[in-house]
Amino acid sequence: MKFLALAAALLLAPPLAAEPTGALGLVVERANGSLLVVDQGKRASLGRITGLGDLSHASLVYSPDQRFAYVFGRDGGLTKVDILAREVVNRVMQAGNSIGGAISDDGTLVAVSNYEPGGVRVFDAGTLEMVADIPAESKTVGLVDIPGRRFVFSLWDKGETWIADFSGDEPEITRIPGMGENPYDALVTANGRTYIAGLFGADHLSALDLWEDEPQPRAILDGYAEERDKLPVYKMPHLEGWALTGEEFVLPAVGQHEVLWVDARDFTETGRTKTHGQPIFAIARPDGRQVWVNFAPPDNDTLQVIDTATKEVIHELKPGPGVLHMEFTPRGHEVWVSVRDAGKVVVYDTQTLEPLREIEADNPSGIFFTARAHRLGL
Amino acid sequence: MKFLALAAALLLAPPLAAEPTGALGLVVERANGSLLVVDQGKRASLGRITGLGDLSHASLVYSPDQRFAYVFGRDGGLTKVDILAREVVNRVMQAGNSIGGAISDDGTLVAVSNYEPGGVRVFDAGTLEMVADIPAESKTVGLVDIPGRRFVFSLWDKGETWIADFSGDEPEITRIPGMGENPYDALVTANGRTYIAGLFGADHLSALDLWEDEPQPRAILDGYAEERDKLPVYKMPHLEGWALTGEEFVLPAVGQHEVLWVDARDFTETGRTKTHGQPIFAIARPDGRQVWVNFAPPDNDTLQVIDTATKEVIHELKPGPGVLHMEFTPRGHEVWVSVRDAGKVVVYDTQTLEPLREIEADNPSGIFFTARAHRLGL
Numbered sequence: 001m002k003f004l005a006l007a008a009a010l011l012l013a014p015p016l017a018a019e020p021t022g023a024l025g026l027v028v029e030r031a032n033g034s035l036l037v038v039d040q041g042k043r044a045s046l047g048r049i050t051g052l053g054d055l056s057h058a059s060l061v062y063s064p065d066q067r068f069a070y071v072f073g074r075d076g077g078l079t080k081v082d083i084l085a086r087e088v089v090n091r092v093m094q095a096g097n098s099i100g101g102a103i104s105d106d107g108t109l110v111a112v113s114n115y116e117p118g119g120v121r122v123f124d125a126g127t128l129e130m131v132a133d134i135p136a137e138s139k140t141v142g143l144v145d146i147p148g149r150r151f152v153f154s155l156w157d158k159g160e161t162w163i164a165d166f167s168g169d170e171p172e173i174t175r176i177p178g179m180g181e182n183p184y185d186a187l188v189t190a191n192g193r194t195y196i197a198g199l200f201g202a203d204h205l206s207a208l209d210l211w212e213d214e215p216q217p218r219a220i221l222d223g224y225a226e227e228r229d230k231l232p233v234y235k236m237p238h239l240e241g242w243a244l245t246g247e248e249f250v251l252p253a254v255g256q257h258e259v260l261w262v263d264a265r266d267f268t269e270t271g272r273t274k275t276h277g278q279p280i281f282a283i284a285r286p287d288g289r290q291v292w293v294n295f296a297p298p299d300n301d302t303l304q305v306i307d308t309a310t311k312e313v314i315h316e317l318k319p320g321p322g323v324l325h326m327e328f329t330p331r332g333h334e335v336w337v338s339v340r341d342a343g344k345v346v347v348y349d350t351q352t353l354e355p356l357r358e359i360e361a362d363n364p365s366g367i368f369f370t371a372r373a374h375r376l377g378l
Numbered sequence: 379m380k381f382l383a384l385a386a387a388l389l390l391a392p393p394l395a396a397e398p399t400g401a402l403g404l405v406v407e408r409a410n411g412s413l414l415v416v417d418q419g420k421r422a423s424l425g426r427i428t429g430l431g432d433l434s435h436a437s438l439v440y441s442p443d444q445r446f447a448y449v450f451g452r453d454g455g456l457t458k459v460d461i462l463a464r465e466v467v468n469r470v471m472q473a474g475n476s477i478g479g480a481i482s483d484d485g486t487l488v489a490v491s492n493y494e495p496g497g498v499r500v501f502d503a504g505t506l507e508m509v510a511d512i513p514a515e516s517k518t519v520g521l522v523d524i525p526g527r528r529f530v531f532s533l534w535d536k537g538e539t540w541i542a543d544f545s546g547d548e549p550e551i552t553r554i555p556g557m558g559e560n561p562y563d564a565l566v567t568a569n570g571r572t573y574i575a576g577l578f579g580a581d582h583l584s585a586l587d588l589w590e591d592e593p594q595p596r597a598i599l600d601g602y603a604e605e606r607d608k609l610p611v612y613k614m615p616h617l618e619g620w621a622l623t624g625e626e627f628v629l630p631a632v633g634q635h636e637v638l639w640v641d642a643r644d645f646t647e648t649g650r651t652k653t654h655g656q657p658i659f660a661i662a663r664p665d666g667r668q669v670w671v672n673f674a675p676p677d678n679d680t681l682q683v684i685d686t687a688t689k690e691v692i693h694e695l696k697p698g699p700g701v702l703h704m705e706f707t708p709r710g711h712e713v714w715v716s717v718r719d720a721g722k723v724v725v726y727d728t729q730t731l732e733p734l735r736e737i738e739a740d741n742p743s744g745i746f747f748t749a750r751a752h753r754l755g756l
Contacts, residue, residue: 020441021444022441065399065401066399106712189624191623191666246569246571286754287570289589330752330753331525333484333527351525374749375708376665
């Protein structure tokens with residue numbers, strides 16, 4: 001009877017099926033507090049994970065093995081989900097209002113950037129126990145991982161960037177003042193070397209070379225919107241969406257209908273491309289040959305595709321109302337686009353620019369493929 | 379009884395355990411025709427897949443979902459293995475002597491480069507049925523994938539590079555003559571744009587810009603070994619091991635005890651670093667800050683670590699006799715080193731440069747982590 005009971009238990013709750021994780025992804029369903037588990041190869045959703053709280057403006061990072069995702073909710077919740085089991089395995093309310101996070105290069109630490117009460121909190125990736133609290137007395141933005149169990153983030157209220165080094169027994173903090181007024185977001189290049197902060201209170205950006213022993217802020221694109229009509233800014237662009245095409249960055253211009261091209265080596269401007277509206281994300285296809293751009297309201301039903309070689313718009317798409325995010329397959333042959341108000345994700349072939357499939361989703365926003373587990377600086 | 383039999387069957391042959399594939403890898407055991415399945419997080423081997431024939435000089439690529447590997451054996455065998463099930467699922471003898479292969483960006487085609495009978499053969503990634511035979515009347519080398527279901531390879535006997543485009547119904551071949559005498563290997567940059575071939579019969583290399591409509595070969599590093607003592611070449615360096623540190627390539631100099639630094643934008647030489655022996659692989663840590671170099675016999679018991687910022691050797695390691703290959707974890711915090719004649723793989727912390735673990739392996743050579751599934755140009 002024991003045998004039978006065990007067998008019955010096995011039949012009733014079968015072990016998880018063997019499932020490779022390389023081509024999976026998660027789509028944030030912002031209104032419902034849920035995540036759609038998707039498969040790039042099948043171009044389909046496989047299931048849904050619920051109970052994640054307020055997921056407006058949510059983002060996530062992956063464990064190195066791609067089994068777990070750490071989801072940063074706007075409500076201050078840090079939720080760990082098991083993609084294979086399709087369930088929440090742990091959830092802590094770590095702050096009142098959080099803005100994003102990162103995972104250390106060795107996968108052991110998860111850091112969260114907070115508006116309320118400000119500062120950064122760092123958690124054990126296994127247990128979600130807090131291992132460090134870095135108050136900072138400021139809202140923090142632009143939190144990224146860099147090599148050596150380090151995180152970099154910026155202080156909105158103080159115009160500083162801090163490097164938190166967790167390679168030793170105690171965290172060591174390096175403070176870099178003089179970044180400029182009100183950094184509102186930042187990015188680091190894919191090799192973890194160049195950190196660039198966007199400034200709300202200044203008409204330039206600030207860059208740091210993190211390979212220097214004592215990194216010094218350097219103003220770049222000074223006066224980039226000078227002598228231009230300032231349009232009302234409907235939504236600040238996402239700097240993490242900045243594209244690096246190999247030799248150039250492509251930046252969404254704040255409050256302008258254009259993207260800016262910048263030499264990745266000396267930060268001089270190399271061109272501007274007029275766009276359909278105020279760009280939010282300008283994301284390079286992984287090979288850098290195309291840059292896909294979406295826009296702030298009221299132009300957020302449109303996508304434009306720019307050819308990197310000519311810097312010209314080569315195609316315009318109308319996926320539907322509320323185009324919020326794009327994510328390329330890791331080698332760039334397809335791109336997934338979330339269309340919030342149409343309740344769908346649309347998959348495009350990036351060579352033919354034709355739609356291949358629509359996948360139903362509830363108010364989809366961010367799309368995150370598991371290949372992110374293997375990238376620095378997210 | 380049916381229920382009991384079914385239950386018993388389940389117990390006797392349990393389904394594969396759920397297992398994420400993001401941090402797995404395969405180590406080629408060249409003498410035995412086997413692959414060791416390894417786990418980066420556990421720093422351990424999980425099992426062994428046998429029956430792959432002659433694996434001297436073998437390499438492999440991964441399916442986009444990271445479940446399958448396609449192994450290119452020197453004996454002309456193309457073997458598909460299931461990493462989760464730890465077994466060979468298909469094997470074809472496709473030629474007499476093959477040298478490497480690649481998988482298309484959409485994961486549907488596997489191409490193999492052959493010495494005997496020469497040319498390239500292309501297979502359906504699902505069934506391993508041949509879908510195209512490209513004779514070329516030459517040994518082929520330097521086969522890589524680029525975006526748009528395309529492959530690029532070079533012809534040893536003809537000094538040409540060919541682009542095979544599988545985006546349409548029939549493959550289209552573009553032939554580029556004038557690459558130089560006897561290309562022996564090649565690489566493409568991570569964005570699939572710049573293809574560089576090493577030449578056995580000339581004192582320069584040839585580069586192609588694949589973004590051009592009609593790519594033209596350009597000689598680079600012309601005369602790089604001029605006026606230098608020509609040492610006997612014990613083993614040709616691997617060009618796929620060329621490192622891109624962000625702004626520079628680092629190339630193993632053929633027949634010299636040095637690596638060459640080359641500006642990635644204009645291909646001018648920017649420096650040389652003396653090394654312990656004739657370099658075989660010069661591989662950049664994923665963040666580009668370090669370059670690890672191994673050497674041809676009789677210096678193949680040694681590894682040197684070069685700092686990219688200063689171009690100086692900062693550390694020397696003696697892992698043991700027969701250091702054949704290095705593979706970094708995707709975000710670069712650790713590196714795995716195969717030490718053939720000591721029958722082990724050694725894992726190092728790339729920050730402290732201390733060994734962390736030794737893993738027993740039978741004549742290990744190439745180490746391939748599953749994150750390769752997400753990279754162009756391998």
